[in-house]
Amino acid sequence: MAIKSRNISADGKREMTINEFKRWLKKFDADKDGKISRKELAEAVHVSGGWFAKLKAKHKIRNVDSNGNGYVDEI
Numbered sequence: 001m002a003i004k005s006r007n008i009s010a011d012g013k014r015e016m017t018i019n020e021f022k023r024w025l026k027k028f029d030a031d032k033d034g035k036i037s038r039k040e041l042a043e044a045v046h047v048s049g050g051w052f053a054k055l056k057a058k059h060k061i062r063n064v065d066s067n068g069n070g071y072v073d074e075i
Contacts, residue, residue, distance in 0.1 A: 025072070035071040037061075 016024065025036055028044040036044075042057035050056060064072050 037071055041072065 025044060028040045028047075029036060030040055030043075031037075038054075038057050038061045041060060042053040045056050045060075046053035061070065061072065
């Protein structure tokens with residue numbers, strides 16, 4: 001009988017709450033300005049095992065940058 005953690009989904013991927021994700025993402029705020037830049041987001045994607053980190057970060061920043069300043073708006 002397998003024991004399932006409440007943080008593991010049926011497909012075997014780890015799930016995070018929004019607050020857990022925000023705490024994890026803050027670790028990549030290299031200049032400690034309270035914002036996540038495209039470069040910092042690319043590092044987060046790369047460290048988590050993602051492929052094409054720079055390209056993914058570029059596209060994701062567009063999705064979460066509502067004021068066009070080049071940063072994740074809310075972390």
